[in-house]
Amino acid sequence: MTVPTISLNDGHSIPQLGFGVFLVDPPETERIVTDALEAGYRHIDTAAIYKNEEGVGRAIAKSGIPRDELFITTKLWNEDQGTRSAHDAIDRSLEKLGLDHVDLYLIHWPSPTRGKYVESWLALEEIKATGKASSIGVSNFHEHHLKEIIEASSTVPAVDQIELHPKLAQQGLRTFGKSRGIAIESWGPLGQAKYPLFETPEVSSAAEAHGASPAQVVIRWHLQNGVIVFPKTNNADRMKQNFDVFGFELTAEEMAAIDSLDDGTRVGSDPDTAT
Numbered sequence: 001m002t003v004p005t006i007s008l009n010d011g012h013s014i015p016q017l018g019f020g021v022f023l024v025d026p027p028e029t030e031r032i033v034t035d036a037l038e039a040g041y042r043h044i045d046t047a048a049i050y051k052n053e054e055g056v057g058r059a060i061a062k063s064g065i066p067r068d069e070l071f072i073t074t075k076l077w078n079e080d081q082g083t084r085s086a087h088d089a090i091d092r093s094l095e096k097l098g099l100d101h102v103d104l105y106l107i108h109w110p111s112p113t114r115g116k117y118v119e120s121w122l123a124l125e126e127i128k129a130t131g132k133a134s135s136i137g138v139s140n141f142h143e144h145h146l147k148e149i150i151e152a153s154s155t156v157p158a159v160d161q162i163e164l165h166p167k168l169a170q171q172g173l174r175t176f177g178k179s180r181g182i183a184i185e186s187w188g189p190l191g192q193a194k195y196p197l198f199e200t201p202e203v204s205s206a207a208e209a210h211g212a213s214p215a216q217v218v219i220r221w222h223l224q225n226g227v228i229v230f231p232k233t234n235n236a237d238r239m240k241q242n243f244d245v246f247g248f249e250l251t252a253e254e255m256a257a258i259d260s261l262d263d264g265t266r267v268g269s270d271p272d273t274a275t
């Protein structure tokens, strides 16, 4: 199965479908990421704060998959924002991952009360220049945070990884991203199973029509919207199911019905107030 790629604004490209490891237990990570690689995933999304970078690294090393066939993202944790601390943080992440570079390094949250996200963005520019990260971007940045770092630097973030699912479709940030060449990544793409998304008629009727699971329908909605998506599951069968989403296409009517679920509900924190 060939996963489509999205071109980033710095000349690199990213597989549009990947595997996320938020809340994957560190002792189980090597096995779970090994299952994901065996299922065909080549794009893994981790973060320093997930405390499972070592497991991701061990699974990568064991897999024997050539490095240039993998796309690995990790993230700068809030407490490590700042110039020197960001440089130290990427070194620690690379050591844990057993890699000499990541494909994408993100500022995890703006964490505005620290007042350091602009300084941290300038540090990520330096990190990109060293080759320790091929691409750099941000996560949980609202439009006003994005505008601030774009104005203060010479690099437009390659991506903004934001909470995005049918109840929080993020139309405004998607439009802004498109206008500035910032690719949008969806976190919590299945709503983190925190609301009954799979049972809503807009999702379940499309699933029935296509002989697909509700999760596959929601993943298709993300893909057809042009965003990058990396659902998480510890279950090998669901991993395969979530990867097997290229054999059907939602109609414009089915896409519009799922779009209509957007009511601005967040399952996570608001980036303006998260510390």
Ligand code: NAD
Residues within 6 Å of the ligand: 019, 020, 021, 022, 023, 045, 046, 108, 139, 140, 161, 162, 186, 187, 188, 189, 190, 191, 192, 193, 213, 215, 216, 230, 231, 232, 233, 234, 238, 241, 242
């Ligand atoms: P998600 O929306 O992917 O939901 C995960 C939940 O869905 C789990 O409970 C899982 O059991 C269930 N699920 C997965 N596949 C299923 C299937 N086929 N059928 C039924 N249930 C299924 O939530 P997430 O893990 O928070 O988000 C995905 C990734 O996004 C994370 O793993 C992480 O990499 C990233 N993320 C980033 C941030 C950030 O602040 N940047 C925050 C949260 C998550």
